[in-house]
Amino acid sequence: MTPEISVIMASYNSEKYLSESIQSILDQTFEEFEFLIINDCSTDNSLHIIDEHAKQDDRIFLIDNKANLGLTKSLNLGLKEAKGKYIARIDSDDIALPERLRIQYDFLEQNRDVFLVGSGAYTIDENGSIRTKIKPSTEVKDIKKKLSVQNCLSHPTIMFRNEGFMYREKFVYAQDYDFYLILLSNNKKIANIFEPLIKYRINPDAISWSKKSKQNYFALTANEFYHKRLKYGKDEYAKFDPNKILSIDVKNSTNEFVLKSEIEVKFKLNEFGEVRELCKKFFWLYGFDNELLIYYLLSFTGKNFINAMRNILFN
16 A cells, blocks of 8 residues: 655664654554655664664664765655655654644645645754744745745655655755755745644754754855756756865864854854854954854853743744
8 A cells, every 4th residue: 555655764873862753753643654764874773773663663664774875865765765645754863743744744635736844843952851942934935035045944844745856965964955945946835834743853963963064055055056046047066066065174164154153053052162262263253243242142141041041032
């Protein structure tokens, strides 16, 4: 029987949260799905965890990479094997709320003009405690306008129609943002459900945090390519060399863009000592910046105060 949904998860050394993440999909109220899990040559206990779950639930299909391919290529392996009418994404450290698949499936069934739908999300810390609530735009026009400037969708929340679209593999990071912009270039509508449907973990080891500066550079490139497609009908992906971004020495960089990206992520991870040092470096090189000055001053208030402010602002 062909599944209605193909859920795709890529895992690399995710043993700490992997079992909880897998179980959150297996416990969905919507049951007509296949669960493609790509083990990207993990060196920890991830493969064993996946195997144990697979023995208990035949909806799990393991793709075991013999070499580490990275997230983008691993996701494409899953997309090539997916048989579902819809594709749903989840990361190996996040938690899907029980109604997630049902709500998004019903939305796409009822809104045939929408190609992809995301959702709101709770952010959680390493212990699973809720920190903030992500409140997304839900109007198609607003989402398109915001995406033309920056990414405004949470990758682990998305579900989309299985029509052969793939991630572009030179985008080692920010592959999701490039994917959304490719969809817009193909006149595909993107929507959001306001309700939080996942718990999105703020995990310092995750790509979205540990490689933030390089991810931002890839996102900037994706945005530039999108606007070139709008203006000229094509972009420069064929000539794009991702190694120019991957080879950046983030730790010792004096680049303005890199420093701002690192300050932002260190602040979100509550690494306030590093925030202050990076801010001082930035101010010395480029002068005062109002946004960074706020980060610098708030870094002295401490984790408890910052978390309390997050709760006030986002909940």
